[in-house]
Amino acid sequence: MSLPHPRTGKTLDLQASRQTLDAALRMLSYSSETRSLLPLLIHAVDENDWQPMLAQALQVVASLEGEMSEGMHNSIVCTEDVPYYRDLPAPSNRVLGRFPQQIEKLCSVWPRGESYADIHHPLRSDVPALLLSGELDPVTPVSYGEQALQQFTRGRHLVVPRQGHNVLPRGCVPELAADFIERLALTDRETVCVQQTAHLPYFIDRLGPAP
Secondary structure (H helix, E strand, C coil): CEEECCCCCCEEECCCCHHHHHHHHHHHCCCHHHHCCHHHHHHHHHCCCCHHHHHHHHHHHHHHHCCCCHHHHHHHHHHHCHHHCCCCCCCCCCCCCCHHHHHHHHHCCCCCCCCCCCCCCCCCECCCEEEEEECCCCCCCHHHHHHHHCCECCEEEEEECCCCCCCCCCCCHHHHHHHHHHHCCCCHHHHHHHHHCCCCCCEEECCEECC
16 A cells, blocks of 8 residues: 655555554554554554554654664664563464564574673662553553562652553653652652543544543
């Protein structure tokens, strides 16, 4: 299919497939802004209109191009993560149900470096640490934060409700992070504000969320 790039207007020839849909859903699930559009975008795909979904995904890709190096990402994942994959679930028709196998296939040909033998050994630290999680994070779920917290004797884990991957700019979190850096501690009374973090309702049609 052909569609204009949402930023440049240049016509692109793209092939729409289940793998394309999985990749788009993964990228759009990271932030609250794009996740709120998913019901509308999925409904459009169900009606064989891929343009809204792909246009949103292309915007996310364009914004990431200046923020991260895909080649470096692949080299690190292929060096530090994939060699330690054990007991992967069988491929399924769920969203991202084939993602681990796709990464393994990529890493079979991608250059990799040498990893430290103890890279996945748990650490123990007395350094004050503030861990932040979004309740709806699709890539580093709350359970990861809980596992990491066990390694810090002076750690604090804040879970921001109904938020995705990057919660640092959300609600009162910037102020809490600044206070933690200054004092290396936060009180329960101070952190209760994360429960009032605003979230975006889902779009059910092109007019926006329901009133």
